Amino acid sequence: MADTPTIFRGTFVHSTKEEDMAIRNDMVIGVRRGKIIFIEHETRLPDLISEYCVPGVNVRHLEKWQFLIPGLVDTHIHAPQYAFAGSNMDLQLYDWLKTYTYPTEAKFKDLTYAMDVYTKVVDRTLKNGTTTACYYATLHRDATNLLLQVIEKAGQRAFVGKVNMDCCSPSYYQETTQESLEETKKFVESTISKKNPLVTPIVTPRAFGTTSEKLLASLGRLSQQYQLPVQTHVLETRGDVSTQTFDRLHAWDKAGLLKHNTVLAHCVYMSDVQLDLVRQRGSGIAHCPNSNITLRSGFLDVRNVLEKGCKIGLGTDVSGGYSRSVLAALRFASQVSNTIAIQREERGENYKMLSYKELFRLATLGGSEVMGLDETTGNFQVGKDFDAIVVDPVVENSPFDVFPNDTFSDVIQKFLFLGDDRNMIDVFVAGARVSGR
Known part of the structure; x- marks a missing residue:
């Protein structure tokens, strides 16, 4: 159903008015009709699934090293x-x-x-x-x-x-x-x-x-x-x-x-x-x-x-x-x-x-x-449109490598300076998938 939210569970990285880069681990983001309707810690996931009647297929669990960034x-x-x-x-x-x-x-x-x-x-x-x-x-x-x-x-x-x-x-x-x-x-x-x-x-x-x-x-x-x-x-x-x-x-x-x-x-x-x-x-x-x-x-x-x-x-x-x-x-x-x-x-x-x-x-x-669009897009905030990229640093044929001792911060930096479209496995605009692998 169109009104049933999609939930993304994992890490997201974005900027806020206060922080140039905020890394949020173990989070869930709910998206309905293209807009972000909630951002909560993953411990709230069972309650949110029940509250919004979300079927299992609508819950996207990001894999290890994957993360969300704004478009x-x-x-x-x-x-x-x-x-x-x-x-x-x-x-x-x-x-x-x-x-x-x-x-x-x-x-x-x-x-x-x-x-x-x-x-x-x-x-x-x-x-x-x-x-x-x-x-x-x-x-x-x-x-x-x-x-x-x-x-x-x-x-x-x-x-x-x-x-x-x-x-x-x-x-x-x-x-x-x-x-x-x-x-x-x-x-x-x-x-x-x-x-x-x-x-x-x-x-x-x-x-x-x-x-x-x-x-x-x-x-x-x-x-x-x-x-x-x-x-x-x-x-x-x-x-x-x-x-x-x-x-x-x-x-x-x-x-x-x-x-x-x-x-x-x-x-x-x-x-x-x-x-x-x-x-x-x-x-x-x-x-x-x-x-x-x-x-x-x-x-x-x-x-x-x-x-x-x-x-x-x-x-x-x-x-x-x-x-x-x-x-x-x-x-x-x-x-x-x-x-x-x-x-x-x-x-x-x-x-x-x-x-x-x-x-x-x-x-x-x-x-x-x-562009005067910061009330609509640019980061993850309840009420904003879900413009986002799912980044996979370890995708097949990735332009860079991840090593066991790398921190999440290391991997983010590697993506920014070495990554490309191969790492962008899903691209969303207002909740709709518009590109990806």
């Missing part, structure tokens, strides 16, 4: 760029955009091509445990609708944005201001009409430099009218510092585009004054370390962002970032933090690099906070 959150990914992920990494950002990205994205007016790429990227991200993704599509409304349909069919939780660009891009890949607004509004209204709680349209001015002030103002009104999230790229390269001034960020704020569910990608060169404004507005930062290294953009000081009290999560930034795995983003974030620590130590400064527990938080609860 991974990708706060910044370009779905069309998956077509060339892992290639074309020989240029820096703006030459890379002109040479590879814009020509590829322009192809998405061909819906057959779009369907092929979008089906593969959604399938691949789900296999890698991305239960929530914040997607950029292209300028094309029809192709963006296709991406939405693929996501709905797969059961992923996602923000989906039809890109807005009415200036400073190639003539073959640009809209008029009016066209951009009208097409975006049609996409927003058709998506909202679906009343699917897992998919949300997101207002997507591509970057500060590719959207006119007139279009920004109109998109701000659209965002306010429908209470929509917003995403864009901000201060990604050193060259952006001279053009993307505080006044530009202030213009965004004036347009109503800086708010609790605004996702600002990169922010590598954001000043403390700008970070203060981001914090005041409750906006969040998508840290994309793979892309920032691959395109040689720079190193974001996540420690400084955290100390400023800003929300921050991880983004793969496919295809500037060549991996679709949030775990890979976590590992790159660790290396960036370590690199900054080395640079600071050479200057005689003390610097606290990111711990694996903090990195885990960025990949889960931190990402949900950035």
